[in-house]
Amino acid sequence: DTAVSQTPKYLVTQMGNDKSIKCEQNLGHDTMYWYKQDSKKFLKIMFSYNNKELIINETVPNRFSPKSPDKAHLNLHINSLELGDSAVYFCASSLQSRGPPWETQYFGPGTRLLVL
Amino acid sequence: DQQVKQNSPSLSVQEGRISILNCDYTNSMFDYFLWYKKYPAEGPTFLISISSIKDKNEDGRFTVFLNKSAKHLSLHIVPSQPGDSAVYFCAASKGDDKIIFGKGTRLHILP
Numbered sequence: 001d002t003a004v005s006q007t008p009k010y011l012v013t014q015m016g017n018d019k020s021i022k023c024e025q026n027l028g029h030d031t032m033y034w035y036k037q038d039s040k041k042f043l044k045i046m047f048s049y050n051n052k053e054l055i056i057n058e059t060v061p062n063r064f065s066p067k068s069p070d071k072a073h074l075n076l077h078i079n080s081l082e083l084g085d086s087a088v089y090f091c092a093s094s095l096q097s098r099g100p101p102w103e104t105q106y107f108g109p110g111t112r113l114l115v116l
Numbered sequence: 117d118q119q120v121k122q123n124s125p126s127l128s129v130q131e132g133r134i135s136i137l138n139c140d141y142t143n144s145m146f147d148y149f150l151w152y153k154k155y156p157a158e159g160p161t162f163l164i165s166i167s168s169i170k171d172k173n174e175d176g177r178f179t180v181f182l183n184k185s186a187k188h189l190s191l192h193i194v195p196s197q198p199g200d201s202a203v204y205f206c207a208a209s210k211g212d213d214k215i216i217f218g219k220g221t222r223l224h225i226l227p
Contacts, residue, residue, distance in 0.1 A: 004159070042118075043160070043205065043217040056214060090159050102150055102207075102215055107159025 023091030032074035122218035139206030
C-alpha cells in the first residue's frame with residue numbers, strides 16, 4: 001500500500017495555464033506538506049497543514065494555493081503557470097505538526113512539472 | 117542563502133569500501149540533523165538522524181558524525197553496497213522550525 005501518493009506523476013503544460021496536483025496519505029498523519037525541488041536541486045518547504053489548518057506558509061507566490069479538504073488530502077493548485085514553476089513537487093506527511101522527530105515524515109514520489 | 121551545504125555533487129565508491137558523505141551548515145542554532153536517501157522517481161526517505169547533544173549515532177551500516185565546532189556532519193556507510201547508489205540529502209532544523217535541506221550528493225557504488 002502506498003503511504004503518500006501524488007497525481008499526476010508528470011505534468012507538461014503551457015505558460016499561463018492553471019493546474020492542480022493531488023496528494024493523499026493513508027498513514028493517519030495529522031500534518032501534510034508541499035515541498036519544491038527546483039532546477040538547482042534544493043528541496044524547500046512551501047506549505048504545511050495540520051488537521052486542515054495552515055501552519056507554515058513560506059514565501060511562495062499567491063498563485064500557489066494549497067487546499068486541504070480533509071486531513072488525508074492536501075492538493076496544490078497553481079494559477080497562471082510560469083516557466084520558473086518547472087520543478088519537482090513533493091508532498092509529505094508526518095505525525096506531529098512541528099519539530100523532531102522528523103523521522104515520521106514520509107514523502108510522496110513527486111510530481112514533475114514542466115512549463116513550456 | 118544556503119544554510120546547509122553539500123559541496124560534493126557526486127561521489128563514486130567501490131563496493132565493499134567505506135562511503136563518506138559530507139555536509140556543512142552555517143546556522144549554529146541548528147539542533148537536529150538528518151540524512152535522507154532518494155532513489156530516482158521516488159521521494160526522499162529518512163535514513164538516520166542525530167541530535168546536537170550527541171556527536172555520533174549509529175544504525176547498522178550507517179553512522180552519522182557531528183562536529184559542532186566545525187559545523188560539519190558526515191555520513192559513513194560501511195561496507196558500501198550496490199543498493200546504496202542514490203542521492204543523499206543532508207538536512208537540519210532548529211527547535212520546532214522547518215527542515216532545511218542541502219542540494220544532495222549522488223553516490224555511485226562501483227562493482
